[in-house]
Amino acid sequence: MHRLTSDHPIPAPFRNGVVALGNFDGFHLGHQAVVARARAIARAEGRPLIVATFDPHPVRYFRPDAPPFRLTTLDQRERLFAAAGADAMLVFGFDAALAAVSARSFITDWLGTRVGAACIVTGADFTFGAGKSGNAALLADPAVMATIRSEAVGPVTDAAGPISSSRIRVALQSGDPQEAARLLTRPFTIEAVVQHGDKIGRTIGYPTANMDMGKYLRPAYGIYAVRGHLPDGRVLDGVANLGIRPQFTPPKELLEPHFFNFGGDLYGQRIEVALIAHLRPEARFDGLDALVAQMDRDSAAARRILATIS
Template sequence: MLVYRGYSRSVPTPVVLAIGNFDGVHLGHAALLARLTQVGRDLGLPPTILTFEPHPREFFAPDSAPARLTTLREKLELLADLGVAQAMVCPFNAAFAALSAEDFVEQVLCQGLQLRHLIIGDDFRFGRGRQGDFALLQAAGRRLGFGVEAMHSVVVEGERVSSSGVRRALAGGDMTHAARLLGRTYAMDGQVSHGDKIGRQLGFATANIRIKHNPLPMTGVFAVEVGGLGERSLPGVANLGIRPTVGGTRPLLEVHLFDFDRDIYGAHISVRFVRKLRDEQRFPNLDALKAQIAADAAAARAYFKL
């Protein structure tokens, strides 16, 4: 996938385009992107997405912005897997937020992206004060020479698929429902780094991953499957949180892989959360923590039938 930062320089060729935050890249996004890639094939143009960094709600209300489901890297990788050829990532700052809907269309869509056809979700709004809507885009398209279409929402078991719905499922520990909305098991990716070795002292060596999601979309102890260390996924147990028993303050993902003893520092791995075992909690001492980790590992092994 080609990634362009900002719209000051035009992409080299006209595009078919989808616009959105695409947080989590759920089934609703997948349906929109399937249509995008089909139109791209029909018109012989690269399927392209326009997204924003940071999330607009993080810019306007950082203290109440929702937890991100995916980092920018995770999101772009998922979009590439769904056939997106190009991404334009626009910095969402004061200048960008101040663009009128008309200026957004002319400067970003037409000049920056050479737009030929646009596909949006049915709730898409844009421009200063969210003044732009589907009708404005249709009128602009007739004037400036691009097509526009809106996709209806995807519904799963009576629920409209949305990033908010995925967040609710994760926060409630319902990994099965989150996977139902995403179309895959929820995962976090990252590089294995050196930690404080407390897990090793307790008899459970862990792969430590510094998480860029802050706030976290969920916390707790989970049965997990880890990809990126060979041809098959490896089972394990993981804690996602701040580790209150040892005075932690920063989000950390700690993964103990079963029956595994390799040096994997520096490896980039994907941790898939298949079942929540319990909430994160503070223990009175390390002995109590060690006993609970043993119980968690046993519960995860039982889940995987190991």
């Protein structure tokens, strides 16, 4: 798996490829359908499969003050694309120059000349180009596409309608990580470097790995049953507080997983923590004894839930 960027020439082995094009934040069931169709074409024709994404997300460029909304980092997307069969990930750096490119120029100059794409596959609702003037209809216009073919993949739907990143965000903000996981086909997972903290948890028998939420969407604050993935491949069950720690001052927004039966040092390591189930909202307790008693109950509840999930 190779990571390519739009500011460098595309290496020869990846030209004349099939490009799955989209934002692909979250890489949910609908995104997976787009890449699966592109993969089928690439394999049938013996071409490389490139999954192209944008960074930063166009919304972040046009609305820099928007609250955090990302579901995946570039590193996470790269791993997801590789697992879906991509030969390379192409990152379009979204800046003022790209924002000003017309839809036709993006097709002919960027996808055609720069990338050397033979075929483009998008979702049916994908838009691109200055003013969002490009869409699946433009990609299907022979006068515009010249030697590049295209396909548009319709939405993947369920009883509630089309599956989308917006629905996943709503589920997470509503404290329903199970619904988000169903739409993503995996739990929503936060990846970050473990930081040094106040070390209060270790004094009450609950040492935690402090993680900054960065640009991730903020799910509902509260206590979660979680599953951690360490760089060495170990998988750890645990319970975590996600929020501002109302028991302590000053407020500090963190994800703080406590892993069961684990006493190792994680400082400075980049780990992943998957949110499995939301147990309760954050709360303030009348002293540390009451807090620890509730943490004992939370841990027991998390263990019961995680024991049922492989």
